Amino acid sequence: MWRRKRMLQDLDQEIRDHIETATQENIDRGMSPEEARYAALRKFGNVTRIKEDTREVWSWVWCEHLLQDIRFGIRVFAKSPGFTAAAVFSLALGIGANTAIFSVVDALLLRPLPYAESDRLVTVSECSRPYDQSSKNEVAPGNFLDWRARNHVFEQIGAVELPGYSLTGSDRPERVLGAATSAGMLKLIGLRPALGREFEAYDDKNGAAPVVMLTHALWKRRYGSEPQIVGKTIQLDTRPYTVVGVLPEALTFPEPNVQLWVPLEQTIAPPEMHWHASHYLDVYARLKPGVSLAQASEDMSRIAAQIKREQTESNSGAAVLVLSLQDDLSGAIRPALLTLLVAVGFVLLIACVNVANLLLARATSRGKELATRIALGAGKARLMRQMLTESILLSFAGGCAGLLVASWTRRLLLAFRPESLPQFNVIETDGRVLLFTLAVCVGTGLLFGLLPALRSSTINLNHAASRSSTPGKSTQHLRDLFVAAEIAISLVLLAGAGLTIRSFLHLRATDLGFRSDHTATARISIPNDKYSKDEQVIAFYDQLLERIRGTAGVESAAMVSFLPLTGHNFDNSFDVVGRPPHPPDNRDYALVRFVDPQYFRVLGIPLLSGRGIGEHDRLGSRRSIVLSESMAKRHWPNTSPIGEHLMVYMGEDQAPWEVVGTVGDVRTSIAEEPQPTMYFPYAQFPYRFMVLTVRTHGDPQSMIETIRNTVAILDADQPIYQTRTLANLIDTNLVPWRFSMMLLCMFAAMALLLAAAGIYGVMAYLVTERTHEVGIRMALGAQPHDVLRLVVGQGAKLALIGVISGLLASLALTRLMSNLLFDVSTTDPLTLSVVALVIAFVVLAACYIPARRATRVDPMIALRYE
Amino acid sequence: MSTKEQKERIELLQGTLDLLILRTLLLGPAHGHAIAKAIEFRSDEVLQVEQGSLYPALHRLIKRRWISVEEGTSENNRRAKFYRLTTKGRRQLALETSKWDKLAGAIARILRPTEEG
Numbered sequence: 001m002w003r004r005k006r007m008l009q010d011l012d013q014e015i016r017d018h019i020e021t022a023t024q025e026n027i028d029r030g031m032s033p034e035e036a037r038y039a040a041l042r043k044f045g046n047v048t049r050i051k052e053d054t055r056e057v058w059s060w061v062w063c064e065h066l067l068q069d070i071r072f073g074i075r076v077f078a079k080s081p082g083f084t085a086a087a088v089f090s091l092a093l094g095i096g097a098n099t100a101i102f103s104v105v106d107a108l109l110l111r112p113l114p115y116a117e118s119d120r121l122v123t124v125s126e127c128s129r130p131y132d133q134s135s136k137n138e139v140a141p142g143n144f145l146d147w148r149a150r151n152h153v154f155e156q157i158g159a160v161e162l163p164g165y166s167l168t169g170s171d172r173p174e175r176v177l178g179a180a181t182s183a184g185m186l187k188l189i190g191l192r193p194a195l196g197r198e199f200e201a202y203d204d205k206n207g208a209a210p211v212v213m214l215t216h217a218l219w220k221r222r223y224g225s226e227p228q229i230v231g232k233t234i235q236l237d238t239r240p241y242t243v244v245g246v247l248p249e250a251l252t253f254p255e256p257n258v259q260l261w262v263p264l265e266q267t268i269a270p271p272e273m274h275w276h277a278s279h280y281l282d283v284y285a286r287l288k289p290g291v292s293l294a295q296a297s298e299d300m301s302r303i304a305a306q307i308k309r310e311q312t313e314s315n316s317g318a319a320v321l322v323l324s325l326q327d328d329l330s331g332a333i334r335p336a337l338l339t340l341l342v343a344v345g346f347v348l349l350i351a352c353v354n355v356a357n358l359l360l361a362r363a364t365s366r367g368k369e370l371a372t373r374i375a376l377g378a379g380k381a382r383l384m385r386q387m388l389t390e391s392i393l394l395s396f397a398g399g400c401a402g403l404l405v406a407s408w409t410r411r412l413l414l415a416f417r418p419e420s421l422p423q424f425n426v427i428e429t430d431g432r433v434l435l436f437t438l439a440v441c442v443g444t445g446l447l448f449g450l451l452p453a454l455r456s457s458t459i460n461l462n463h464a465a466s467r468s469s470t471p472g473k474s475t476q477h478l479r480d481l482f483v484a485a486e487i488a489i490s491l492v493l494l495a496g497a498g499l500t501i502r503s504f505l506h507l508r509a510t511d512l513g514f515r516s517d518h519t520a521t522a523r524i525s526i527p528n529d530k531y532s533k534d535e536q537v538i539a540f541y542d543q544l545l546e547r548i549r550g551t552a553g554v555e556s557a558a559m560v561s562f563l564p565l566t567g568h569n570f571d572n573s574f575d576v577v578g579r580p581p582h583p584p585d586n587r588d589y590a591l592v593r594f595v596d597p598q599y600f601r602v603l604g605i606p607l608l609s610g611r612g613i614g615e616h617d618r619l620g621s622r623r624s625i626v627l628s629e630s631m632a633k634r635h636w637p638n639t640s641p642i643g644e645h646l647m648v649y650m651g652e653d654q655a656p657w658e659v660v661g662t663v664g665d666v667r668t669s670i671a672e673e674p675q676p677t678m679y680f681p682y683a684q685f686p687y688r689f690m691v692l693t694v695r696t697h698g699d700p701q702s703m704i705e706t707i708r709n710t711v712a713i714l715d716a717d718q719p720i721y722q723t724r725t726l727a728n729l730i731d732t733n734l735v736p737w738r739f740s741m742m743l744l745c746m747f748a749a750m751a752l753l754l755a756a757a758g759i760y761g762v763m764a765y766l767v768t769e770r771t772h773e774v775g776i777r778m779a780l781g782a783q784p785h786d787v788l789r790l791v792v793g794q795g796a797k798l799a800l801i802g803v804i805s806g807l808l809a810s811l812a813l814t815r816l817m818s819n820l821l822f823d824v825s826t827t828d829p830l831t832l833s834v835v836a837l838v839i840a841f842v843v844l845a846a847c848y849i850p851a852r853r854a855t856r857v858d859p860m861i862a863l864r865y866e
Numbered sequence: 867m868s869t870k871e872q873k874e875r876i877e878l879l880q881g882t883l884d885l886l887i888l889r890t891l892l893l894g895p896a897h898g899h900a901i902a903k904a905i906e907f908r909s910d911e912v913l914q915v916e917q918g919s920l921y922p923a924l925h926r927l928i929k930r931r932w933i934s935v936e937e938g939t940s941e942n943n944r945r946a947k948f949y950r951l952t953t954k955g956r957r958q959l960a961l962e963t964s965k966w967d968k969l970a971g972a973i974a975r976i977l978r979p980t981e982e983g
Contacts, residue, residue, distance in 0.1 A: 010947070011921065014898060014921070014946075014947055015918070015921065017897075017898075017899070017940075017944060017946060018898050018899045018902075018917065021899045021940075021944075022899060022917070043916070043917050044916070044917045044918045045916040045917065045918035045919060046918065047918065049918075050918035050919065050921055050922065053919075053921075053922035054921045054922045054925050056922070057922050057925040057926045057929060058925065058929075
């Protein structure tokens with residue numbers, strides 16, 4: 001437009017110059033100025049016509065026609081605000097939901113990670129079954145060393161562990177999560193430190209000078225972004241560490257809440273570094289250029305086979321899994337996102353069908369207008385273009401409103417997001433997302449506009465120009481098909497949502513095996529340097545528990561090494577004394593928990609036989625353990641385990657334990673069956689990381705500050721961390737499930753709303769169309785309920801077709817979401833029948849209102865109509 | 867349709883004018899007024915071109931990429947648009963010229979048959 005204006009101005013200027021030059025020449029030849037100007041103008045010709053002719057040469061006719069179409073479209077839409085609002089609303093929901101979900105999918109699955117050549121980054125894990133992601137395990141340091149030494153496929157390979165540290169040395173002790181990383185880890189992922197240097201090979205050794213890198217966030221928060229920080233010393237677990245660098249800003253590797261990095265091999269004792277039996281490292285690697293994942297897998301499998309031959313004593317026959325880092329990070333949420341993507345696709349489809357239906361109806365009532373235009377010489381192509389321009393115009397209006405819907409949906413997504421996904425923070429409406437929206441707009445515009453446009457261009461002139469504006473039979477069929485499709489699609493969505501609701505209800509109703517009300521928890525860890533002897537650790541725990549139990553508002557208090565549902569666990573292998581011992585690579589494993597005598601009472605875990613842990617189970621007395629029910633059942637199916645002895649292989653500790661009792665099972669993860677567990681008295685095997693579990697009379701949240709203060713009285717340098725209530729912990733576990741449930745429900749509700757509106761619209765239109773017919777019927781003696789049956793019957797027929805095809809489709813499609821479900825079959829008959837009933841009810845309700853209107857038709861008026 | 871006929875007629879006329887413009891620009895770039903004057907002058911003022919009709923023709927030639935346009939300063943120090951023959955235009959001129967020669971020859975033969983025989 002702007003260019004066109006500019007060209008017009010230029011042309012004006014040029015013509016003016018031409019005439020002036022000619023005038024001047026005439027003057028030079030001796031004419032009077034006035035005469036000269038006339039002569040020049042005469043010679044030039046008709047200025048206006050010449051301008052027009054020139055403009056025609058530019059041939060923006062096409063563009064002008066488009067503008068004309070758009071202007072006309074806007075005028076048409078403005079004249080029928082009801083239609084326009086309905087269409088734009090439908091499209092806004094559909095396009096908005098798609099934009100929101102796409103922005104998440106883009107950020108999490110499509111966009112490369114923010115590291116250099118991130119497609120070459122992989123994670124390497126052990127797994128007990130080759131190529132089976134679900135059997136993935138962390139890596140033993142010995143295996144990592146062998147992999148590093150023997151592989152031919154990695155440019156660089158490094159390992160990470162996440163130890164916690166007490167950061168002291170200023171006003172307030174603080175518990176921070178550290179990352180113990182191999183030298184050159186930052187280079188491996190393709191980044192540079194913001195300040196200073198990263199760890200070199202000489203740092204990454206046991207006994208090297210203790211060094212630390214601060215994350216940008218910690219540097220800013222605790223050290224005020226001091227530029228001179230490099231070279232200074234900070235206190236971790238009361239030992240001095242020299243700061244050698246600051247990590248780049250906004251780094252989420254390896255975990256978003258890591259606060260500082262230390263060199264890996266400084267944290268692990270040299271003999272331990274060669275162990276193949278305890279698995280706790282995360283291994284990352286950068287593929288050599290040109291090496292594929294498959295090649296890397298092959299090379300690693302070769303090494304794993306070698307290690308298996310060499311380490312018959314300790315290695316548990318591990319295979320190796322090489323995954324791209326991106327897949328590994330997004331693996332957990334991928335099924336949910338893909339399901340949601342399908343869901344919003346369906347919502348958009350319903351929106352399209354709705355609008356197509358509206359357009360079809362309108363095309364019929366616009367029949368006269370269109371016929372007139374054809375009669376006046378409008379070509380078919382021109383007419384189709386007009387119709388398509390209108391539908392794309394509609395979809396753009398829908399797209400603009402959809403961006404609003406998208407921002408609300410995104411807010412909702414963020415509210416329900418699973419915590420474990422750091423990339424959620426970068427979700428935004430950027431150019432890529434807008435481009436996607438634009439493409440969706442054009443695509444939907446064509447999709448819902450094409451059929452009505454094709455129909456309108458085949459209008460029969462005679463038919464349309466005559467009085468009738470009833471649609472042809474094929475249009476009616478098309479509309480019926482649309483309605484049935486809408487019913488079917490929304491049924492699929494509702495079925496999906498229904499299944500997630502059911503599994504969520506099942507999850508919430510699952511007996512976890514413990515009481516979660518009125519319980520506050522806080523983690524504490526006892527540094528080696530300050531409490532070097534076991535007796536010191538036990539004494540500290542004893543004193544702490546005694547003080548807390550004496551605090552007002554506390555009903556009872558206990559300690560455990562790992563709370564259920566936290567994901568923190570460890571297991572150990574064991575043999576039953578008196579039975580033939582298993583070979584080392586084929587031993588049974590069970591979870592290990594260290595507890596104090598009150599633990600079972602505080603968590604409400606029932607004692608099933610024998611006794612629990614007693615006050616007298618202390619260092620020096622007989623070593624006693626308590627087993628969980630599933631452990632007892634598995635190894636003593638018909639007898640009682642009490643009095644039996646277990647050999648538990650925990651490091652250097654090699655004496656047997658006597659089973660003194662059994663307790664109820666506890667789930668360690670909300671959706672998994674309870675695992676066999678062994679409970680050890682903490683006073684016989686002091687563990688340095690414990691969770692304080694406090695049952696309160698009042699609000700447990702308010703107890704946390706009391707706990708913090710009580711700990712500080714005993715040891716001012718001792719922070720507590722991971723403070724939360726048990727109820728809160730359970731809630732956190734439900735978040736991923738709630739995420740997919742809430743969103744699927746929201747989209748299903750959208751779909752139902754759109755479908756109901758669409759069906760209502762079609763039925764209402766149908767009734768208006770058949771007013772004449774109804775009038776005749778009533779004049780011939782039909783009763784209102786006959787009319788009602790006529791209209792509702794039509795709806796019921798469509799509902800039946802839609803419901804049946806929807807049920808078939810959902811049987812096929814819900815299978816895709818089986819890993820989002822818990823304890824519910826994808827063909828759950830209850831869910832499917834409830835959903836079918838809901839749909840049928842909504843459809844009939846949508847038909848009933850127009851049907852009622854039909855019964856009130858006055859035969860006389862109906863007959864005079866037209 | 868009627869427009870088609872009209873177009874053909876116009877095209878013949880336009881074609882002639884186009885040819886004259888191309889021929890004029892063969893001598894070097896010129897602005898609109900100068901082209902008009904050159905055509906008049908070189909035809910010994912026999913061809914009285916309606917000067918305005920030059921402009922649609924110039925724009926048509928630009929669109930076909932036979933000539934290009936650039937900013938310049940005219941002899942009386944005005945900012946003006948200068949039109950320049952492109953390579954493509956040069957080729958077209960040769961083609962049109964030979965076509966014109968043939969046409970003119972043919973018409974001449976028909977109008978003056980005796981000269982031949």
